[in-house]
Amino acid sequence: RLGLKTTIFGKTIQYLESTDSTQKVAHQLAQEGCPDGTLVIAEEQTNGRGRLARNWHSPKYTGIWMSLVLRPKLPPAKAPQFTLIAAVAVARAIEDICEISPDIKWPNDLLLNGKKITGILTELQADSDKINAIIMGIGMNVNQKEQDFPKELHNNATSLAIETGKEISRSELVKRILENLEKYYLLYLEKGFAPLKLLWESYAVSLGKDIIARTISGNISGKALGITEEGVLKIEDQNGQIHKIYSADIEMK
Ligand code: BTN
Incomplete structure (x- = not known):
């Protein structure tokens, strides 16, 4: 049809x-x-x-x-x-x-x-x-x-x-x-x-920008670096530590 x-x-x-x-x-x-x-x-x-x-x-x-x-x-x-x-x-x-x-x-x-x-x-x-x-x-x-x-x-x-x-x-x-x-x-x-x-x-709009990821285990703020081969979001916090985010709401600063 x-x-x-x-x-x-x-x-x-x-x-x-x-x-x-x-x-x-x-x-x-x-x-x-x-x-x-x-x-x-x-x-x-x-x-x-x-x-x-x-x-x-x-x-x-x-x-x-x-x-x-x-x-x-x-x-x-x-x-x-x-x-x-x-x-x-x-x-x-x-x-x-x-x-x-x-x-x-x-x-x-x-x-x-x-x-x-x-x-x-x-x-x-x-x-x-x-x-x-x-x-x-x-x-x-x-x-x-x-x-x-x-x-x-x-x-x-x-x-x-x-x-x-x-x-x-x-x-x-x-x-x-x-x-x-x-x-x-x-x-x-x-x-x-x-x-x-x-x-x-x-x-993607948020890459390279500062964001806050609200996850069930708390908020992580930092720079959105990109996604991994699995489709997971990578964020670098202000101490240079990289976090992998599997599920969250993203807010752009
Ligand atoms: C979201 O952004 O939270 C996802 C929304 C998904 C809505 C669609 S509409 C068709 C399908 N049936 C539902 O009940 N939800 C999804």
Whole structure:
């Protein structure tokens, strides 16, 4: 229906008018053994989930709320790289369709003018040594107007329509996201993470800057040096000590 030029991604599509969370539906399908590349996409989510147990505002017909099931034959330690691959694929899709270039804030936020345009939630179903499924959730603010955002999001979130002054075709964007994702996923399987790390770094805003990483075990401030081959963020504190950050919220100073 989308006229997709992909061979794996989006070959099986579950389209829903309304659901609580596409992420939840995709987890269920993965457990039932759905094929690699299965897409769950909804017009509205009544209980969209963000990282760190936050909720994700997903009003009807205005955004892209989708979750993709991936089944790479890889160890679970590789999973964080998929968030970065998704961020690059989505950033490129925004450039292709809207001719504006978003910034990526580690690990998964896409920003335009410092405000969030897309969030990515990568979740894992795995044994100790092998991935059963990666559930890659993508939430993109596309055609919302300023007044469609709840007050508390006004300073932090924006939409492609607000930033470009144009209504954007959601189906064109979904198509491009899936095509880019598949391209980068296959590149990753063939050549490893190195080429994607370079691409990711070309969009990253915080590299070389002073940041604060808020982690569950406390805050670390210092200079963002880059990401490792695993997709983990490296920060150098004022004593020259290097910290590896696996999960955090980043604030730029
Ligand atoms: C974040 O930045 O916190 C991640 C947001 C992820 C939102 C998407 S929307 C589609 C999928 N279903 C959900 O419930 N969440 C993700």
